[in-house]
Amino acid sequence: MSEVKLKKETNILDVAELENRIKELCQQFPHGITDQVIQNDMPHLEPQQRAMAINKLLSLGQLDLLRNSSGLLYRMKDTQSNSKMKGSDNQEKLVYQVIEDAGNKGIWSRDIRFKSNLPLTEVNKILKNLESKKLIKAVKSVAASKKKVYMLYNLQPDRSVTGGAWYSDQDFESEFVEVLNQQCFKFLQSKAETARDSKQSPMVQRNSSFATSHEVWKYICELGISKVDLSMDDIETILNTLIYDGKVEMTIIAAKEGTVGSVDGQMKLYRGVNAVIQPTGLVRTPCGLCPVFDDCHEGGEISPSNCIYMTEWLDF
Amino acid sequence: MTAQEVRLCGLLLREHFGEVVEKVGTHLLRGGAQNLRTIIHETGISLDLVKKSLCVLVQHGACVFSSGRKGPGSPTEYRTSCDRILRILRYPRYIYTAKTLYGDTGELIIEELLQRGHMTMSSTVKTVADRLTQNMEEGRCMDYSEVATAFAKLVETHFLQRCPPMVKAGTTGSATPATPATPGTPAAPVSTAPPTPESFPDCYKVPHMTLVGRGKRQLCSEEGEDQRNAKKARMDSQTHGDEGISWQVNFERFHLHFRDQAIISAVANKCDQTSSEILRTMLRMSEVTTSPTATCTKPLSANEIFRSLPTSYNIARPILDQYLTLLVDDPMEFVGKAGESGGGMYVVNLHTALANLARATLESVVQERFGSRSARIFRLLLRKRHLEQKQVEDFAMIPAKEAKDMLYTLLSQNLVQLQEIPKTPDFAPSRTFYLYTVNQLPTARMLLQNCYKTVANLIERRLFESKESKRLLEKSQRIEAILASLQASGAEPEQLTEVEEMITATEKQQLEALRLHINKLDSAENQVDESIFLIESYVTSTASTS
Numbered sequence: 001m002s003e004v005k006l007k008k009e010t011n012i013l014d015v016a017e018l019e020n021r022i023k024e025l026c027q028q029f030p031h032g033i034t035d036q037v038i039q040n041d042m043p044h045l046e047p048q049q050r051a052m053a054i055n056k057l058l059s060l061g062q063l064d065l066l067r068n069s070s071g072l073l074y075r076m077k078d079t080q081s082n083s084k085m086k087g088s089d090n091q092e093k094l095v096y097q098v099i100e101d102a103g104n105k106g107i108w109s110r111d112i113r114f115k116s117n118l119p120l121t122e123v124n125k126i127l128k129n130l131e132s133k134k135l136i137k138a139v140k141s142v143a144a145s146k147k148k149v150y151m152l153y154n155l156q157p158d159r160s161v162t163g164g165a166w167y168s169d170q171d172f173e174s175e176f177v178e179v180l181n182q183q184c185f186k187f188l189q190s191k192a193e194t195a196r197d198s199k200q201s202p203m204v205q206r207n208s209s210f211a212t213s214h215e216v217w218k219y220i221c222e223l224g225i226s227k228v229d230l231s232m233d234d235i236e237t238i239l240n241t242l243i244y245d246g247k248v249e250m251t252i253i254a255a256k257e258g259t260v261g262s263v264d265g266q267m268k269l270y271r272g273v274n275a276v277i278q279p280t281g282l283v284r285t286p287c288g289l290c291p292v293f294d295d296c297h298e299g300g301e302i303s304p305s306n307c308i309y310m311t312e313w314l315d316f
Numbered sequence: 317m318t319a320q321e322v323r324l325c326g327l328l329l330r331e332h333f334g335e336v337v338e339k340v341g342t343h344l345l346r347g348g349a350q351n352l353r354t355i356i357h358e359t360g361i362s363l364d365l366v367k368k369s370l371c372v373l374v375q376h377g378a379c380v381f382s383s384g385r386k387g388p389g390s391p392t393e394y395r396t397s398c399d400r401i402l403r404i405l406r407y408p409r410y411i412y413t414a415k416t417l418y419g420d421t422g423e424l425i426i427e428e429l430l431q432r433g434h435m436t437m438s439s440t441v442k443t444v445a446d447r448l449t450q451n452m453e454e455g456r457c458m459d460y461s462e463v464a465t466a467f468a469k470l471v472e473t474h475f476l477q478r479c480p481p482m483v484k485a486g487t488t489g490s491a492t493p494a495t496p497a498t499p500g501t502p503a504a505p506v507s508t509a510p511p512t513p514e515s516f517p518d519c520y521k522v523p524h525m526t527l528v529g530r531g532k533r534q535l536c537s538e539e540g541e542d543q544r545n546a547k548k549a550r551m552d553s554q555t556h557g558d559e560g561i562s563w564q565v566n567f568e569r570f571h572l573h574f575r576d577q578a579i580i581s582a583v584a585n586k587c588d589q590t591s592s593e594i595l596r597t598m599l600r601m602s603e604v605t606t607s608p609t610a611t612c613t614k615p616l617s618a619n620e621i622f623r624s625l626p627t628s629y630n631i632a633r634p635i636l637d638q639y640l641t642l643l644v645d646d647p648m649e650f651v652g653k654a655g656e657s658g659g660g661m662y663v664v665n666l667h668t669a670l671a672n673l674a675r676a677t678l679e680s681v682v683q684e685r686f687g688s689r690s691a692r693i694f695r696l697l698l699r700k701r702h703l704e705q706k707q708v709e710d711f712a713m714i715p716a717k718e719a720k721d722m723l724y725t726l727l728s729q730n731l732v733q734l735q736e737i738p739k740t741p742d743f744a745p746s747r748t749f750y751l752y753t754v755n756q757l758p759t760a761r762m763l764l765q766n767c768y769k770t771v772a773n774l775i776e777r778r779l780f781e782s783k784e785s786k787r788l789l790e791k792s793q794r795i796e797a798i799l800a801s802l803q804a805s806g807a808e809p810e811q812l813t814e815v816e817e818m819i820t821a822t823e824k825q826q827l828e829a830l831r832l833h834i835n836k837l838d839s840a841e842n843q844v845d846e847s848i849f850l851i852e853s854y855v856t857s858t859a860s861t862s
Contacts, residue, residue, distance in 0.1 A: 281843030
């Protein structure tokens with residue numbers, strides 16, 4: 001009798017021990033473990049016992065069952081989320097999981113519907129619920145202003161969703177960009193000017209008129225015009241717009257690894273340049289800027305003789 | 317030739333040669349090669365006037381004639397081309413260039429030749445010397461030989477050239493081209509291109525000319541020089557040994573000079589004065605050796621350049637090397653490196669420079685007309701060739717809405733093109749890539765036409781302005797004439813002021829305003845012509861290389 005009891009007890013103890021051991025294993029491999037791993041760890045265990053322990057953990061919601069190419073995977077469930085999910089039903093858990101999987105890119109409510117196979121009204125209700133519990137949040141995407149994506153509450157949205165430093169509340173801050181554009185140009189221009197005034201040999205003059213993107217970045221940071229932290233890449237995008245404005249030239253030089261401002265052994269150098277030509281003759285006449293140029297004919301309603309733009313220009 | 321070109325040609329012809337020539341000229345431009353009978357019939361102008369207008373056009377090289385296309389014996393046909401007539405627009409610039417290069421004498425020589433089409437050397441020299449003497453102080457006058465030297469210099473630098481001798485229809489001569497007879501050689505090819513002046517070996521050979529003496533003053537008051545005057549009168553009737561050789565202005569040479577100037581000033585803007593001076597030296601050195609259509613100059617070694625630099629620049633050899641390296645490194649690629657021998661061989665990339673300048677012109681048009689942000693998009697497309705709308709927004713950092721607006725505006729003005737690339741053959745918009753792009757050459761061509769129209773508009777407006785104040789102008793002219801005659805007859809000062817007061821203050825104001833307007837329009841015409849020149853040379857240079 002006592003023997004049997006003892007056996008049972010050891011059995012129960014065994015089961016608890018087994019569960020703990022599996023949990024430990026899961027913690028060791030946060031990416032998940034396969035059946036094989038458990039088997040290797042505890043070779044004496046019978047498959048039946050193993051299955052029982054896993055099933056128990058799964059039903060308690062402490063373990064996640066995942067499927068990948070090599071078979072089934074067991075993974076530890078986030079205990080934190082587990083505690084948060086207290087008092088939620090399975091559907092909610094499902095939706096939460098779908099959203100969690102989307103990471104910081106977020107997921108669109110329609111995609112949630114497809115993935116969870118729940119009706120629209122149900123999904124909407126659950127989303128509202130989760131939102132009120134501050135488990136998830138809705139973020140407006142910059143790509144489409146009407147489109148809301150959902151992600152976990154504690155996540156920082158991805159750049160592709162917020163649009164990076166240039167967006168605030170999904171509005172493009174064109175003024176901010178313009179100001180940065182001007183400041184960068186001012187910096188490069190003053191650098192070019194001091195180089196020109198230095199009266200050194202032409203080569204030195206040219207080389208000292210160059211500024212690395214890192215220097216520009218530092219200058220902008222020290223100016224403190226930006227509320228958000230700008231990265232080097234952000235500054236390079238701004239500098240690129242200056243190139244398209246025709247005000248700045250860029251060259252890439254090889255830099256020693258580890259030099260400040262070098263990326264992959266390259267350093268981008270920028271310098272302010274002057275325009276090649278003055279505004280061309282055509283646009284110094286009213287006709288060059290005329291909005292009705294194509295409709296203008298001698299003897300017509302709009303003609304050079306009665307042109308008001310021309311009259312204003314002549315009397316200027 | 318386009319409608320805009322014909323319109324502009326018509327206006328230019330009207331301004332310089334009058335309405336009849338305009339009518340004949342535009343008719344020839346529109347209708348292509350035609351014989352005399354057709355011209356008379358279709359324009360409804362009398363034979364005499366048509367003959368005279370054709371004479372004028374031929375005299376100025378704006379019209380060529382050849383034996384008919386229908387074989388020997390068919391009537392002579394006349395043909396004219398826009399190119400030559402459009403040169404009229406550039407006359408002020410030719411004259412100004414001659415003035416800066418060769419002083420007043422050069423200016424007058426070019427001016428006379430431009431005004432008269434072509435002349436013999438002796439008559440040019442005489443006219444110019446007379447005109448110079450006219451403007452000199454009493455008692456001084458211009459020597460013929462001096463003017464002749466200036467003339468020879470202009471020929472030497474190829475700014476002037478001999479007119480091609482009349483091969484066909486030579487018996488009729490240039491003075492009587494209207495006689496539609498005698499095709500010189502019966503076996504003449506049906507439509508030969510008119511011979512270029514350069515194809516004749518003596519093109520730039522100055523003939524021996526016996527012309528001594530000085531410029532005359534029309535109201536010559538020097539009494540004690542009867543002897544010389546008499547001698548001169550005798551000279552005038554004499555032959556000078558250069559009859560039959562007439563000279564014309566070599567527009568191509570002037571254009572090469574303009575092109576060089578444009579490149580030099582671009583470098584001066586972009587880099588600095590010293591670089592531009594080095595480039596000027598390089599261009600001057602290669603002036604003679606490089607053919608007009610070459611894509612780049614003949615290679616010049618750094619040593620040669622150093623030796624040819626004017627000493628006043630004070631550029632040391634190592635500095636020169638640095639400057640040359642900088643010029644080669646410049647993204648505009650005005651100067652290229654052709655080799656390492658002789659301290660480095662350098663070339664000036666003429667065609668690349670022209671293309672770059674033309675591109676800058678296009679950019680400047682977009683910039684001024686649509687604002688700097690549109691110009692940013694335009695430059696972006698020029699650099700990256702093909703971009704989707706989204707990419708344009710991202711690269712240019714312009715909010716989607718504005719970028720869309722700008723792109724569509726540029727598209728509607730034909731400055732930007734749209735290329736559709738469907739993923740499926742049904743061209744469904746959702747499955748199609750829409751790529752924006754800028755085609756530099758067609759865009760340049762379009763802007764060229766716009767330039768022509770602009771100049772025509774400006775001329776039209778100028779004519780309109782002077783027509784409006786015709787009465788006023790005539791009045792002021794009349795009064796000036798009266799004043800001059802009164803002054804000559806030694807009238808009282810009161811009388812003079814009385815006449816002067818015939819023009820009221822408001823009228824004076826109006827005249828002043830009119831003068832300002834006309835000047836403004838004139839200078840605008842010249843400015844637009846500079847754009848025309850740049851774009852034109854770019855278009856022709858790409859046409860010749862491709």
